[in-house]
Amino acid sequence: MSDFEAVARAEEIPPGTGKQLLLGDHVIALFNVDGTFYAMDGTCLHRGGPVGEGDLEGTIVTCPWHGFQYDVTTGRNVMDPDIGLTPYKVEVTDGVVKIAID
Numbered sequence: 001m002s003d004f005e006a007v008a009r010a011e012e013i014p015p016g017t018g019k020q021l022l023l024g025d026h027v028i029a030l031f032n033v034d035g036t037f038y039a040m041d042g043t044c045l046h047r048g049g050p051v052g053e054g055d056l057e058g059t060i061v062t063c064p065w066h067g068f069q070y071d072v073t074t075g076r077n078v079m080d081p082d083i084g085l086t087p088y089k090v091e092v093t094d095g096v097v098k099i100a101i102d
């Protein structure tokens, strides 16, 4: 069973935005899509760019370095769905966003 750890307050990440953060040794990208939070690995599969700092449009984030795009609800790469970033479970309790890493 995975433990959820608090990583942010929900109001820090308004709808349509994301955040890059560290949870232990893990680099995490956390996004707010219309009030629903999604988390995945934050290190781009191309050259390690900070995916959590990319622009979010709908459910698609664009890596700020060279434009790789990922669906934040699944972590899958848009151009090549055979590859993707590991998604993580998210829960929000009393305005606190928590992520579980197995």
Ligand code: FES
Pocket (backbone or CB within 6 Å): 044, 045, 046, 047, 048, 049, 063, 064, 065, 066, 067, 068
């Ligand atoms: S490092 Fe993300 S697109 Fe190049």
